[in-house]
Amino acid sequence: MTQEGSRGATTGRATPTEGLLAQLLNTDVDEEYLVAAARTASPAAGPSNARRMQISAAVVTFGVLLGVSVIKTERDRPQALVERTQVIAQISARQTRLDRLHNKLRFEQDRVADLQTSVAALVTSASRLGGEADMLGVASGETAVHGPGVVVTADNAGDAVPGAGGIILDTDLQALVNGLWAAGAEAIAINGHRLSTMTAIRFAGQAITVDYRSLTPPYIVAAIGDPNTLPARFLETAGGQVWLGLRANFGIRFRTRTAERLELPGRPPDSLLWAHRVTSR
Amino acid sequence: MIAVIGLLIGIAAGLFLEPTVPEALQPYLPIAVVAALDAVFGAARAHFDGIFDDRVFVISFFSNVLIAALIVYLGDQLGVGGQLSTGVVVVLGIRIFSNVAAIRRHVFHA
Numbered sequence: 001m002t003q004e005g006s007r008g009a010t011t012g013r014a015t016p017t018e019g020l021l022a023q024l025l026n027t028d029v030d031e032e033y034l035v036a037a038a039r040t041a042s043p044a045a046g047p048s049n050a051r052r053m054q055i056s057a058a059v060v061t062f063g064v065l066l067g068v069s070v071i072k073t074e075r076d077r078p079q080a081l082v083e084r085t086q087v088i089a090q091i092s093a094r095q096t097r098l099d100r101l102h103n104k105l106r107f108e109q110d111r112v113a114d115l116q117t118s119v120a121a122l123v124t125s126a127s128r129l130g131g132e133a134d135m136l137g138v139a140s141g142e143t144a145v146h147g148p149g150v151v152v153t154a155d156n157a158g159d160a161v162p163g164a165g166g167i168i169l170d171t172d173l174q175a176l177v178n179g180l181w182a183a184g185a186e187a188i189a190i191n192g193h194r195l196s197t198m199t200a201i202r203f204a205g206q207a208i209t210v211d212y213r214s215l216t217p218p219y220i221v222a223a224i225g226d227p228n229t230l231p232a233r234f235l236e237t238a239g240g241q242v243w244l245g246l247r248a249n250f251g252i253r254f255r256t257r258t259a260e261r262l263e264l265p266g267r268p269p270d271s272l273l274w275a276h277r278v279t280s281r
Numbered sequence: 282m283i284a285v286i287g288l289l290i291g292i293a294a295g296l297f298l299e300p301t302v303p304e305a306l307q308p309y310l311p312i313a314v315v316a317a318l319d320a321v322f323g324a325a326r327a328h329f330d331g332i333f334d335d336r337v338f339v340i341s342f343f344s345n346v347l348i349a350a351l352i353v354y355l356g357d358q359l360g361v362g363g364q365l366s367t368g369v370v371v372v373l374g375i376r377i378f379s380n381v382a383a384i385r386r387h388v389f390h391a
Binding site: 036 | 287346
């Protein structure tokens with residue numbers, strides 16, 4: 001900008017961009033002033049009133065433009081600031097909410113893990129209790145069962161006369177059943193009546209009753225147990241000896257055979273009127 | 282003198298009357314101001330050069346404002362309003378700088 005005098009003089013053929021820049025830098029508004037000055041060789045001594053008015057209008061317009069844009073920018077700025085503040089507040093609110101939800105999620109995850117643990121424990125104990133219930137059902141006779149075992153068929157002597165001893169008594173049947181229990185039978189049924197620990201085998205009139213239902217000979221006693229050891233062990237028990245004696249002395253018919261598969265029915269549960277569980281827990 | 286008084290009156294009017302600018306004209310206001318600034322500095326430089334011509338000033342002022350707004354309007358219609366605004370501001374800015382530099386030389390002789 002030091003060579004004031006070089007204005008207008010082209011600085012050679014440069015690239016278009018440089019030429020444009022040079023033109024921009026060298027041609028100012030006052031080019032027109034120069035032209036006007038050249039045209040009216042002697043400028044008017046002073047501007048006329050009309051000219052004054054025009055200049056005033058231009059200058060006032062400029063001032064108004066300046067003032068209005070300053071005002072507008074000023075007015076827009078707080079608006080942008082307000083929006084910015086609102087957005088920041090929203091972000092922090094959402095962030096807080098997100099943190100809270102994260103905490104809740106972690107809490108719930110812990111709870112789920114706890115519940116899963118306790119569910120696993122409950123499942124374990126439920127399956128254990130189920131196994132126990134099955135065992136109890138088998139032992140109490142409430143559950144129908146099947147398995148290998150022996151079938152003892154007993155019948156009165158062919159020429160049995162009441163009082164003569166050829167008739168099977170309730171005590172004989174009791175001895176048979178107890179002998180089978182002692183020999184390791186796990187479930188016993190007489191003529192399809194499943195026995196429990198509370199089953200009564202008694203005489204009522206001329207017939208033996210099991211659970212108060214009369215039976216007619218022959219008496220078929222089915223016992224589930226080890227078919228290899230049950231018959232022999234039975235004969236070693238007191239009941240077995242009784243029956244060997246009955247067969248030898250009174251002609252009572254008594255036969256034992258093993259079976260690969262026996263099916264014993266269940267029985268209605270015994271109702272306990274007086275016995276109560278001891279709650280030790 | 283008359284110019285300074287007019288400027289002050291105009292600024293005062295703009296600040297205190299707060300005329301509402303129509304929504305459609307708002308994008309052109311800053312460009313118009315820059316164009317007017319260019320005309321004013323050009324006039325100031327001409328004044329210092331001793332070749333100030335009031336008629337040239339008035340005409341160049343209003344035509345500057347109008348043409349600047351027109352260019353931006355055209356750019357808006359063509360979808361390049363932002364770029365054209367930037368271009369106009371750059372060109373006018375260069376002119377303002379060189380005019381101010383000339384004024385500075387006259388005032389400070391440096």
